[in-house]
Amino acid sequence: MKLTNTSEYALRILTFMARNPEGLFSAKSLVEKLNISDKYLRRLMTDLAKAGFIYSIQGRDGGYRFAKMPNDIFLSEVIDAVEGMKKYTGCVLGFEKCSDENPCAMHNSWVSVRAEFVKMFTTKTISDLDINDVSKF
Amino acid sequence: MKLTNTSEYALRILTFMARNPEGLFSAKSLVEKLNISDKYLRRLMTDLAKAGFIYSIQGRDGGYRFAKMPNDIFLSEVIDAVEGMKKYTGCVLGFEKCSDENPCAMHNSWVSVRAEFVKMFTTKTISDLDINDVSKF
DNA sequence: TCATTTTACTACAAGGAGGTATTATTTCGT
DNA sequence: ACGAAATAATACCTCCTTGTAGTAAAATGA
Numbered sequence: 001m002k003l004t005n006t007s008e009y010a011l012r013i014l015t016f017m018a019r020n021p022e023g024l025f026s027a028k029s030l031v032e033k034l035n036i037s038d039k040y041l042r043r044l045m046t047d048l049a050k051a052g053f054i055y056s057i058q059g060r061d062g063g064y065r066f067a068k069m070p071n072d073i074f075l076s077e078v079i080d081a082v083e084g085m086k087k088y089t090g091c092v093l094g095f096e097k098c099s100d101e102n103p104c105a106m107h108n109s110w111v112s113v114r115a116e117f118v119k120m121f122t123t124k125t126i127s128d129l130d131i132n133d134v135s136k137f
Numbered sequence: 138m139k140l141t142n143t144s145e146y147a148l149r150i151l152t153f154m155a156r157n158p159e160g161l162f163s164a165k166s167l168v169e170k171l172n173i174s175d176k177y178l179r180r181l182m183t184d185l186a187k188a189g190f191i192y193s194i195q196g197r198d199g200g201y202r203f204a205k206m207p208n209d210i211f212l213s214e215v216i217d218a219v220e221g222m223k224k225y226t227g228c229v230l231g232f233e234k235c236s237d238e239n240p241c242a243m244h245n246s247w248v249s250v251r252a253e254f255v256k257m258f259t260t261k262t263i264s265d266l267d268i269n270d271v272s273k274f
Numbered sequence: 275t276c277a278t279t280t281t282a283c284t285a286c287a288a289g290g291a292g293g294t295a296t297t298a299t300t301t302c303g304t
Numbered sequence: 305a306c307g308a309a310a311t312a313a314t315a316c317c318t319c320c321t322t323g324t325a326g327t328a329a330a331a332t333g334a
């Protein structure tokens with residue numbers, strides 16, 4: 001019941017950048033502000049760029065900039081890009097044949113909990129996250 | 138949003154044994170009925186025995202038997218024994234300093250989802266799981 | 275007692291997540 | 305053109321989960 005570190009990092013980075021949605025952020029400046037290791041952050045930035053949330057500007061004075069405005073980036077999209085939301089949708093007891101038609105004993109309560117969980121990420125965008133939260137670590 | 142395979146296995150084993158709460162089950166017979174690898178199941182049985190849910194009888198005609206009746210074994214206890222429930226209780230965005238007093242932007246919705254999730258495991262016992270579910274894989 | 279059946283223990287290996295090191299590539303300022 | 309500053313790519317490395325292999329130890333039935 002926890003996102004991976006990778007997803008947490010991705011959301012943290014984008015939320016931080018959303019403080020200045022038009023700004024240009026170097027990997028170095030992000031590493032200094034956020035609590036993420038240098039090389040791992042750089043790898044993540046490449047993933048986020050490939051997913052179309054940001055684009056990179058190489059060379060001197062380069063960095064990263066939003067390719068899509070933060071109020072148009074749903075949290076579920078970010079999670080999908082770096083780890084996938086699918087893993088959060090199976091039977092809680094791991095039964096392959098569990099379904100609405102053939103439910104396990106926890107299916108009904110699980111379906112409603114899961115729906116609320118998924119809704120948290122499919123209805124909120126980066127802009128909905130508090131830009132001050134990134135200092136909470 | 139998924140238990141580990143290990144927890145799923147542990148719940149599956151105990152639920153299967155609950156079909157006959159007084160019965161003696163050899164590791165071999167459990168491996169044949171459940172979809173768990175032989176050596177891994179045997180290791181898990183040792184963990185479940187150490188946790189006090191079952192006890193083992195070594196030697197010829199040995200096996201495992203409940204040490205505690207299945208209606209007295211809460212699912213959260215089983216998860217605690219093999220992987221720990223703690224990992225399911227932190228801030229969903231990974232902020233260390235997130236709390237009721239200093240909540241992140243997702244804190245409130247997260248707290249209610251998490252409470253329902255935890256309740257699923259702290260209020261149900263092995264007896265509440267459908268003994269027929271173990272064939273759902 | 276002894277062979278057989280069964281659990282217990284230790285070590286090892288594959289795979290993914292997280293993290294690090296090194297080298298390439300791009301671009302701007304001079 | 306060249307050097308500095310920045311991202312990109314590649315290849316490792318470590319840890320945890322999951323699973324496997326081999327050996328040791330225990331206990332019963334004959």
